[in-house]
Amino acid sequence: MARPNEEVEALLQEYADLVAITGGDAFKVRAYEKAARAIGGYPVDISHLDAHGLREIPNVGRSIADKVLEYLRTGSVAVVEERRAKIPAGVRELIAIPTLGPKKALRLHQDLHICSVDELAAAIASDALRDLKGFGAKTQENILHGIELLRRTGDRIPLHVALDTAEEIVGELSRVTGCRRCAYAGSLRRMKETVGDIDVLVAARASAPFMDALTALPVTAEVIAHGPKKTSVRTSRGVQVDLRVLPPASWGAGLQYFTGSKAHNIRTRTLAVRQGLKLSEYGLFDVESGESVASRTEDEVYARLGLPWIPPTLREDRGEIEAAQRGELPEVVTERGIRGDLHTHTDLTDGLAPLETMVAAAAERGYAYYAVTDHAPRLYMQRMTDEKILAQRERLRALDGTHHGMQLLHGTELNIGPDGELDWPDDFLAGFDLCVASLHSHFDLDRKAMTERLVRACENPHVHVLGHPTTRLIGRRAGVDADWDEVFDACARSGTALEVNAQPDRLDLGDEDILRARRYGVKFAVDTDAHSVPQLGYLRYGVGTAQRGWLTPDDVVNAWPLSRLRRFLRGSGRS
Ligand code: DGT
Ligand code: CA
Ligand code: CA
Ligand code: ZN
Numbered sequence: 001m002a003r004p005n006e007e008v009e010a011l012l013q014e015y016a017d018l019v020a021i022t023g024g025d026a027f028k029v030r031a032y033e034k035a036a037r038a039i040g041g042y043p044v045d046i047s048h049l050d051a052h053g054l055r056e057i058p059n060v061g062r063s064i065a066d067k068v069l070e071y072l073r074t075g076s077v078a079v080v081e082e083r084r085a086k087i088p089a090g091v092r093e094l095i096a097i098p099t100l101g102p103k104k105a106l107r108l109h110q111d112l113h114i115c116s117v118d119e120l121a122a123a124i125a126s127d128a129l130r131d132l133k134g135f136g137a138k139t140q141e142n143i144l145h146g147i148e149l150l151r152r153t154g155d156r157i158p159l160h161v162a163l164d165t166a167e168e169i170v171g172e173l174s175r176v177t178g179c180r181r182c183a184y185a186g187s188l189r190r191m192k193e194t195v196g197d198i199d200v201l202v203a204a205r206a207s208a209p210f211m212d213a214l215t216a217l218p219v220t221a222e223v224i225a226h227g228p229k230k231t232s233v234r235t236s237r238g239v240q241v242d243l244r245v246l247p248p249a250s251w252g253a254g255l256q257y258f259t260g261s262k263a264h265n266i267r268t269r270t271l272a273v274r275q276g277l278k279l280s281e282y283g284l285f286d287v288e289s290g291e292s293v294a295s296r297t298e299d300e301v302y303a304r305l306g307l308p309w310i311p312p313t314l315r316e317d318r319g320e321i322e323a324a325q326r327g328e329l330p331e332v333v334t335e336r337g338i339r340g341d342l343h344t345h346t347d348l349t350d351g352l353a354p355l356e357t358m359v360a361a362a363a364e365r366g367y368a369y370y371a372v373t374d375h376a377p378r379l380y381m382q383r384m385t386d387e388k389i390l391a392q393r394e395r396l397r398a399l400d401g402t403h404h405g406m407q408l409l410h411g412t413e414l415n416i417g418p419d420g421e422l423d424w425p426d427d428f429l430a431g432f433d434l435c436v437a438s439l440h441s442h443f444d445l446d447r448k449a450m451t452e453r454l455v456r457a458c459e460n461p462h463v464h465v466l467g468h469p470t471t472r473l474i475g476r477r478a479g480v481d482a483d484w485d486e487v488f489d490a491c492a493r494s495g496t497a498l499e500v501n502a503q504p505d506r507l508d509l510g511d512e513d514i515l516r517a518r519r520y521g522v523k524f525a526v527d528t529d530a531h532s533v534p535q536l537g538y539l540r541y542g543v544g545t546a547q548r549g550w551l552t553p554d555d556v557v558n559a560w561p562l563s564r565l566r567r568f569l570r571g572s573g574r575s
Contacts (some may be wrong), residue, residue, distance in 0.1 A: 004045060004046050004047040005039055005040055006040060007047065007071075008036075008039050008040075008046060008068055008071060009036045009040030009575035011034040011036075011077065011080060012036035012064070012067075013033065014080065014092065014474060015067075015079070015080050015083065016029045016030075016032035016033045016036065017091065017092045017095055017102075017462070018083035018086075018096060019083065020086060020102035020107065021091055021092060021102050021105055021106050022087065022357050026441075031061075032064070032137070033059050035059045035061075035064045035266060037059075038059045039057060039060065039068070042057050045564070046068065047072055051065050051066070051069060051303050054068055056416070060572045066155050066182060067079070067080075074476070078155045081409045085380070087109070088115040090118075091105060091106075091109045093116055093117050094108065094114070094116070094117060094120060096150060097143060097146040097147055097150055098122075099143055099145060100140040100143055100146055100506055104134065104139075104449070107132065107134070108120060108123075108132075110140055112128060112132065115350050116531070117150065117151075118505075119352055119531060119532055120147065121144070122352065122514075122533075123530045124144055127209060128487060135433045138169065142361050146331060148161060148238070151475075151505070152368075154195055156194035156195060157194060157195050157237075157239050157539055158194055158474065158475070159192065159193055159195065159237075159504055160190065160504035160541060161237065162188050162195045162239060163188060165239050166188055166198045166200065166243070168202055169198070169214070169217065169241060170183060170200060171221070172180050172213065172217055173200065173210055173214065173243075175203055176207065176209050177204060178204045179202060179203055179210070180202075180248045180251070181201075181203035181248070182201070182203075182528070183457065184200050184201070185201050186197045186198065186242075186258060186259065186260060186270060187260065189259050190260065190261065190315055191312070191313050191544025191545065191547065191548060192449065193507045193510060193511075193545065193546075194474065194475070195229070196240075196481050197240035197241065198241045198242070199242050199244070200214075200241060200242065200244070201246060201251075201255060202243065202246070203245075203246050203254075204245055204246075204250040206245075206496065207228050207229070207245035207380065208228065210243060211231040211245070214231055214241070214243045215231065217233075218240065218242075219235045219236055219237075220233045220234075221233075221234055224240065225332070229245070244258065246282075248296075249295055249296060250257065250281065250295050251296060251297070251299045252279065252294070252295055252299070253281055253283040253294070253295040253299035253300055253301055254282070254294050256301050257279075257281035258280075258313050259315060259534055260315065261315055261316050263312075263316060264315040264317050264321075265279075265429075266317070267317055268307075271306070272284060272305060275305070275306075276288065277293065277304070278517065279305075283295030284301055284305070286385065299456075307324045308324055308329060310324055311329075311332055311465060311547060313332065313547035313548045314547070314548070314550065316548070318515070330550045330551070331552050331553070332551065332552060333546050333547065333551050333552060333553050333556050333559050334543065334547075335539055335543045337553050337556075338368050338539060338543065338556070338558055339368040339369060339559060339560065339562070340362075340367045340368055340371065340407075340409075340535065340558050340562075340565075341362060341367065341527055341528050341530065341539070341558070342409070342411070342436070342465060342525050342558050343371065343373050343411075343467060343499065343501070343525070343528065343529045344358060344370070344371065344372055344373060344527075344528065344529070344530045344536070345358075345375070345529070345531045346372060346374055346392075348389075348392055349379075349382040349384060350382055350531060351374070351530070351531045351532065352531060352532040352533075353532055353533050355392065355395055355396060356395075356430065358372065358533065358536075359372075359399050360403055361533040361536055362406065362536060363403030363404050363513045365536060366404075367406055368405075368407065368561070368562055369406060369407040369408070369409060369562050370406055370408055370409070371409035371411045371434050372409070372410060373411070373435075373436050374392065374404055374412060375412070375413050375415075376389075376411065376413065376415055376423035377424075378415040378417065385504055386424075393410045393431075397410070409434050410432055410433050410434075411432050411433055411434035412435055412436070413437075413467060414429075414435055414438070414457075414463070415438065415440050416437050416440075416454070417442075417453075418442045418449075419452075419456070420452065420454065420457045422457065422460060426460075426462060429460075429462035430462060432462070433569065434463070434465070434569055435462050435464055436463075436464070436465040436467040437457045437458075437465070437466060437467060438466070438468055439454075439468075439471045440471075440472070443471060443477075444480075445481075451482045451483040451486050451487060454466070455489045455490040456471075458487070458494050458496040461494075463494075463496055464497060464568070465488075465496065465497045465499050465525045466498050467499045467501065467529070468501040468503075469487070469498055469499060469509055469513075469526075470482075470484075470508050470509065470511075471508065472508055473505050474504075474505050474506070475499045475505075476505070482517065484513065488516065488519075488520040490519040491517070491520070491562075492520040492521045494521075495523075495568065497524055497525040497568075498522050498523075498524050498525070499524070499525050499526075500527070500542050500545055500551075501527060501528075502515065502526060502538040502540075502541045502542025502543070502545070503528070503529050503535075503541075507545045509545075509549070511545055511548035512549075513522075513550025514545070514548070518551070518555065523555060523556070523568070524549075524551055524556050524557070524560075525556065525558050526551075526556055527542065527558070
C-alpha cells in the first residue's frame with residue numbers, strides 16, 4: 001500500500017475517534033471511518049490525485065477530499081489538530097476497548113480524568129468507578145474483560161495478566177488439604193514478556209483433590225483435559241492453565257523440568273547423561289542402579305549436575321550453563337535491591353494521583369529515594385509550563401525527607417524532538433536533579449535520522465536516562481528503527497542510563513536489547529513510569545526483564561546508594 005494512503009487512513013480514523021469521544025454525531029464518525037478504510041485500501045497513491053481524483057474514491061466527499069488535500073499540502077489538518085488538543089492521546093486508547101463505547105470513554109475522562117487503558121484498569125481495581133452513574137458491577141466486569149481482550153497479544157498472554165491469574169490459582173490450590181508445595185513454573189516463572197500458557201505445579205500424595213479444585217475454580221470457564229497427572233483448563237480470560245501434581249519427593253526435579261526453558265533443559269539433560277545419570281520431571285536417577293540421586297529441591301538437582309542453582313530468569317540457554325560452570329553466574333538485580341524509582345508521574349500531567357499521594361506510596365515501598373518526572377511542555381496535551389514545574393519543585397522540596405527519610409529528586413520526562421532537541425534550554429534543564437528523555441512522536445524517521453536524533457539527545461549532558469528507548473508496545477507497535485549499537489555506544493560514552501521501563505505493555509528495553517547494550521558497558525535504570533499508585537507495583541516486571549538481561553545491581557543506577565547515584569547524575573558517571 002502506498003504510504004500516503006496509510007497515513008491518511010490513520011489520520012481519518014483518528015479524527016473519527018476524536019469526534020466520537022468528544023460526543024460528536026455518530027453519522028459523522030461513521031462517514032470518516034468509511035472514508036479512512038476506503039483510502040487505505042485504494043490502489044492508487046493518493047498523493048498523485050487532485051480534488052476530482054480523490055472524490056472518485058468511494059465514501060470520499062468534498063469535505064473529506066479537502067482535508068486530504070490540506071494534509072498532503074501542509075502535513076496536518078487544522079480541525080484534527082483542534083480536536084487533538086482537547087483530548088489526551090490516552091483517551092483515544094480507551095475506545096479501542098471492545099466493550100467500551102465512546103460515550104462511556106468520554107465520561108471516564110471527564111469525570112475521573114482517566115487517560116489510558118492502564119489507568120482505567122487501575123481505577124476499576126481501586127473501586128474508583130463506584131459512584132459513577134452507568135458503571136455498575138456488571139459494566140465494570142465487561143470493561144475488564146474488554147481490557148483483557150485488548151491486551152492479549154495474538155495467542156500469547158501479557159506477563160502481568162498471566163501473573164495475576166497464576167497467583168490467584170496458586171493461592172486457591174495452596175489451601176486445598178494435602179498441599180505440600182504449590183508454584184507456577186514455565187515461561188511465567190522465567191518472567192518472559194508474554195506467556196503461551198500457565199504451568200502450575202503441586203506437590204501432594206493424592207492428585208485428585210487438586211485436579212477437581214482447579215476445574216471448580218470460579219476463574220475456570222472450560223475444562224480442556226481432566227486426568228490424574230495433568231489437568232488443563234481455560235479461564236474466563238481465555239488463558240490456558242496446565243496443572244500437574246507431583247509426588248513430594250519429586251518436587252525439585254518437577255519444578256526444574258517444568259520451568260524450562262526447553263533449550264535449558266536439553267543442556268541439563270545432556271550434562272546428566274555425561275555423568276551416567278538420567279534427568280526427568282521425577283528426579284535425577286543413576287542409570288545403572290535406577291536409584292534417585294537428587295529430586296527434592298532444585299538446588300539439589302543442580303548441585304548433583306555440578307552447577308549452582310540458576311535463577312529461572314536466566315534459564316534460556318544464553319550462556320548461563322557455561323557461566324555457572326565457571327562460577328561466573330551474575331548476581332542478578334532483585335526487586336528488593338531497587339532503592340528508588342527514577343521515572344514517575346503525578347496529576348500535574350497525565351498521572352492519576354497528586355504528588356503527596358505518590359510520594360507517600362513510594363515511601364511505603366521502602367525506597368531510599370524517589371524521582372518525580374512529569375512531562376515537559378512539548379507534549380502539549382499535558383500543558384506543562386515553567387511556572388507549574390517550578391511550583392511542583394517547591395512542593396517536592398517541602399516533602400523531602402518527611403516520609404521515612406526518603407530523599408526526593410525533582411526531574412522531568414523530556415520529549416526528544418525530531419532532531420534530538422529537547423523541551424527546555426540548558427540552563428533550565430540544569431535546575432533538575434534528573435532528566436529522563438523519551439520519544440513520544442515521529443516514530444517513523446529513517447534509521448540514520450533516528451540514530452542521530454537519539455545520539456544527540458543522549459549526548460546532552462542534562463539527560464541522564466533514555467526513557468523507553470525503542471518505544472515499542474508489545475503486540476501493538478514495533479520499536480523504532482535505529483542503529484542500536486551506535487545508540488548504546490553513545491549512552492556508554494555519555495554516561496546516559498538506558499531505561500528498562502517496567503510498564504508491562506512496554507518492557508522497554510526488552511531482554512535481548514539489554515543483553516546487547518550490556519556489552520557496551522552501559523548503565524541501566526529500572527523504572528515503573530508509574531502514572532498511578534498501583535503502577536508503582538509494576539517494578540517486578542521491570543526487574544524480571546532486567547534479570548533476563550543478566551543485569552546486576554552494579555549495572556543498575558537505581559540499585560545504588562543515593563551518594564553513588566548523585567555522582568552519576570552530576571556527570572562523574574561519564575567515562
Ligand atoms: P510458553 O508456555 O509457550 O510461554 O513456554 P513454556 O516454556 O512455559 O513452555 P510449555 O508450557 O510448553 O512447557 C513448560 C516447560 O516444560 C518448558 O519450559 C520445558 C518443559 N517441557 C515441556 N515439554 C518439553 C519437552 O518436550 N522437552 C523438554 N526438555 N522440556 C519440556
Ligand atoms: Ca507455559
Ligand atoms: Ca504448558
Ligand atoms: Zn513517563
